[in-house]
Amino acid sequence: MTSACRNHAGSEIRSFAGLIARTGIRLAGQAFDALLPQICVSCSAAVDAGRAPLCGACETRLREIPAPLCPRCGFTAFSDLSAPGGCAECDEWPEVLRRTESAFLLSRPATQVIHGLKYEGWTSLGSRMGALMAPAARRVCRGPALLVPVPLTPARLRERGFNQAHLLAEGLGLELGWPVRSLLARTRTGRRQARSGRRTRAGNVAGAFQVAPGCVDSADGSVVLVDDVITTGATLAECCRALGDAGVPCAGAESFARTPPRSPAA
Numbered sequence: 001m002t003s004a005c006r007n008h009a010g011s012e013i014r015s016f017a018g019l020i021a022r023t024g025i026r027l028a029g030q031a032f033d034a035l036l037p038q039i040c041v042s043c044s045a046a047v048d049a050g051r052a053p054l055c056g057a058c059e060t061r062l063r064e065i066p067a068p069l070c071p072r073c074g075f076t077a078f079s080d081l082s083a084p085g086g087c088a089e090c091d092e093w094p095e096v097l098r099r100t101e102s103a104f105l106l107s108r109p110a111t112q113v114i115h116g117l118k119y120e121g122w123t124s125l126g127s128r129m130g131a132l133m134a135p136a137a138r139r140v141c142r143g144p145a146l147l148v149p150v151p152l153t154p155a156r157l158r159e160r161g162f163n164q165a166h167l168l169a170e171g172l173g174l175e176l177g178w179p180v181r182s183l184l185a186r187t188r189t190g191r192r193q194a195r196s197g198r199r200t201r202a203g204n205v206a207g208a209f210q211v212a213p214g215c216v217d218s219a220d221g222s223v224v225l226v227d228d229v230i231t232t233g234a235t236l237a238e239c240c241r242a243l244g245d246a247g248v249p250c251a252g253a254e255s256f257a258r259t260p261p262r263s264p265a266a
Contacts, residue, residue, distance in 0.1 A: 040053055075089050096237060102258035104256065113125060143222075148183045184242060187210050211248065223249065228255060
């Protein structure tokens with residue numbers, strides 16, 4: 001066996017081992033969810049066994065984005081959209097990011113729900129959260145679309161054991177009957193996006209995504225990106241750009257929650 005073949009075989013083995021490890025972590029998390037007494041991740045009230053750890057009362061308190069909404073970014077239109085400059089939130093977005101929608105505003109209890117999924121390992125939340133995103137997804141694309149989760153860096157995926165965007169996409173796909181494909185790969189690591197300003201976020205993710213090799217042929221029809229939170233739109237814009245460079249049409253993006261606008265300064 002040549003050195004190149006050995007290196008390729010080693011890479012394939014490592015990739016397979018990583019897949020097994022991530023699957024094991026996810027299954028262990030689901031088993032852990034089943035063993036623990038079910039309590040709501042927001043208010044700690046008891047939750048019936050077999051349902052996600054989000055009580056009915058807290059689910060009804062999830063706040064939708066206040067109207068009127070900008071038809072492009074899906075956030076509250078604080079200015080006259082017909083005036084010069086249009087929407088202050090998305091006026092400077094690149095054209096490739098055509099439309100975004102979010103199911104809820106990032107405030108209590110949505111903040112606690114996302115934290116429970118991402119950082120406390122309550123993976124069973126993903127399916128319910130994805131189902132709650134269905135109405136917003138239909139605003140992005142009325143017909144069936146291919147749901148594409150925003151990818152994590154390989155290091156973050158190893159650390160967390162799952163991609164929260166993929167869990168949301170699976171729940172949303174199950175609710176709508178739309179397929180899910182991991183078309184994108186993150187090719188480089190930037191700084192953490194939390195608490196970063198608009199310009200810093202854009203710089204962190206510039207050129208950070210590409211369509212995974214061999215995946216273009218599986219993209220049949222329009223694509224809708226799925227993520228947990230939309231803040232400035234920088235990550236989604238780069239994902240759309242990567243898809244467009246590969247000839248994959250992107251109808252827009254959807255998230256579970258939307259961060260209220262902040263200063264554009266870094």
